[in-house]
Each structure stands twice: as C-alpha cells, then as structure tokens.
Amino acid sequence: MKQRSFWKELPILIGIALILALVIKTFFVQAFSIPSGSMENTLRIGDRVLVDKFTPWFGAEPERGDVVVFQDPGGWLNDEPTQQSSNSFVRSLQDVLGFIGLMPSANEKDLIKRVIAVGGDTVECQGAGPVKVNGLALNEPYIFPGNTPCGDKPFGPVKVPDGRIWVMGDHRGDSLDSRFHQDQPGGGTVPVGNVIGRAFVVAWPISDWSTLPVPDTFDQKGLAAAMPFAPPAAGAAAALPVVWWLRRSRR
Template identity: 45%
Template sequence: MRRPRGRRSGLRPRRGGPWRLLRDLVVVVLVALLVSWGVRSFLVRSFYIPSASMEDTLQIGDRIVVNELVPRFADLKRGDIVVFDDPGGWLGYGGQGEQDLVKRVIGLPGDHVSCCDADGHLLVNGTPLDEPYLLLPAGQARASLTDFDVTVPDGALWVMGDNRNHSGDSRAHQTGPYAGFVPIDHVVGRAFVITWPIDRWRGL
C-alpha cells in the first residue's frame, strides 16, 4: 500500500503553543525545588556562626555548609569540625531558638584524652596533639587552662573550641548529661566550607 503523497514518515514535533511551554517550565521549576529540598534535607545544610568559640577558624557571622552524610555514611576523624544538637544544657536550660553547636573533634571513641603535658599540649593516647588552629592569648603555652583526664566512651566524642579560653565545650560540662561527651547520634554533620562572607569563602 502506498503512503498518501505529502505525508512524511517518522516522528513530528508536537505543537502546543504557549500553554505547553508554560506547563514545561512549571514542571522544571517543581523538579528543581524537589531536588533542592532533597539536597538540603539529606545531604547538606547551612549554619550561621553566632559566637566566638571557634575563632579564628570560624568567626561571628560566618555561614558554613555541613555534610550530613558524616557520620551516617562516613567516619569522623580527629580535627573534624562538627555541628551537633545540644546534648543537654550546653546552651542553657529553657533556651529558645537554635539548639545546635559547632566544635572540633579532639577525641574519638576509645581515645584517652588529657591535659596537659610539660609543654602545654593536649595528649591523645599519650601523644602530644599538634593544634595549629588554636587561638590563645600571647604568652599562654597551655592548650587548656582546665585540666582533665578522660577516656571517650563508645558512641561518643570529646569536642573543644579553637578559641580555647572562650569555649563552653566538653571540659565545661563534665558534671552534666553525658559527662561532657557528645553522643555521635547527636552529630548533624561535618562542616566542610565557609560560604559567607564572600571574602572568607574557603574549605575547612
């Protein structure tokens, strides 16, 4: 059987006018919003730094992005900067607003962490800890003015701020819930970049 003349075989573009274009744009926008929501909900989150406890690494007003796959699908390491939910009372009882904190991981489960050796260094499993990120007053050699000697229990972390004399960290909460340790299941994620202000845009 012959095809009628003037007809071409194969696919032809469908025509729907401006309404079809508008529909396609709406679908693209909705998909983009869903992807963005999924990324923000399950992969990364942004946090604002309200205090000086992590200076000079993090300054008041910085915005950081946190990888939420850590520690759910990747292990934490000593030196990681983590955001975690208040283990109980660190921000004051009855507080309102954000209940997240940011500190640096000093001790992992099983680590023996103490302060300080004769040179003022923290000791982790008997080895002096090199801490180039510390912010200390001129003339202060000790990495902490508070002495402590702890062994980190399973499923927990020992955390401290970089601005060591102005950080309410694990040292300050040894008589509170979890004895100053942070349960790993309280960790929101690992901070990996400063995104704001622009002149401080850098990896962590």
C-alpha cells in the same frame, strides 16, 4: 504538540527546584551559620559553612580533627534565645528558606566544635597544656592567638566511651565545650548519633572562603588505636568511592 507557556511551566520548575533543594539538605549538604566566637579564628561570627551529611549515611563516624555540627546533647545551650528578625515577613521567609536548606534556620539549636578525641581515646590537658590524646601532645596551630590549649579549664585524664566524641572550640577562652559539661550525662562527651555532619568549607562571606581540612597534628603515628572505617555491607560498594574522596579531601 502545543507547548506550554513559560508562565504555566514556571510553578512546576519552582516546585522541582524546591524538592531538589529539600532532598539535598536532608541527605547531602546543609548550610549552617556560626552564631558565636567559640571557633575563632577558624570560623568567625556570621560565617556560613557547608556541612557534609552524606558520609554518615554509610557508616562513617567523626574523626579527630574534624569540625562537626551536632545537636545539643542536653543543657549545653541553656535555652539561649534564637536569632530571629523582628519583621514578620522576613521571619517567615527565613523559616521557609531554612526549611529547604537555602539558608541557615533561625531556630537552629546546634553547635559546632572540633573533634579532639573519639571513642576509646584518653584525653587530658593539665596546667597550660598541651592537650594530650593517648599520651601524645597535640600541636594546635588553629587555637585562637593568646589562648592556652587548656584555656582556663584543665581537665582529665578522661576516657572517651565508645560511640562518643570529645569536642573543643578553637577559641579555648570562649568555648563552653566538653570541658565544661563533665558533670552532665556522658561526662562532657557527645554521642556520635548527635552529629549532623562535618563542616568542610566556609562558603560565605566570600572574603572568609576556605576549606576545613584535618590538621596534620592528628596524623602523627601512634596517636590512637583508631577504629577502621567499616560501612555496612548494604550499599558499601556504591559508597566507598565517594567516602574515599571525601576523606582524602580532609587531608
């Protein structure tokens, strides 16, 4: 049988690679760029993080301490301009690579924060802090040096509705998070359905490479009556080993 030449096979190989990249972005992992200092020093401006989009397909919900990427619940970004190159070729290339997930999209309108409380929790921060969840104080070593736990916005107590989360940036003095949106629908909380996934590693630049585990403070006994993880029956048997491994990697 006559073999095809490499140059004839190359477009097919490229097409397969692009389809695989698109599938991975849609269902498994996606890259996001950090646009602001709201999560410093955990995440710095320009860092690229990889986000696990797989486990939510099987019913897993955000947990306290997770760093999550989520869609704007409405009004959080206040129509901030997107960061696009002035060069039309570079802009087009960025759009294509962003669409298939090989680089962050220039049109992203998503946010990244840390989950502090989940549905059913009561969260508050009075005076200089600490932040309390269900009456237990959080020791937050990840807070930006020099910041207080409440920043300049004490709040609460707030009862987080079921199906929603309360999020805060690690840089409490430079994060317009749940504290600043209590006058909007949801009282500053974010619908779980808006969560795209959990950031689990800083992938770029290499000098900032690190994993993003859940801090020990969220493991303390009696912190909350957390709802047990219960994936839907369909596909649960196949999903449990993967979800178990991913959840262990948070610790």
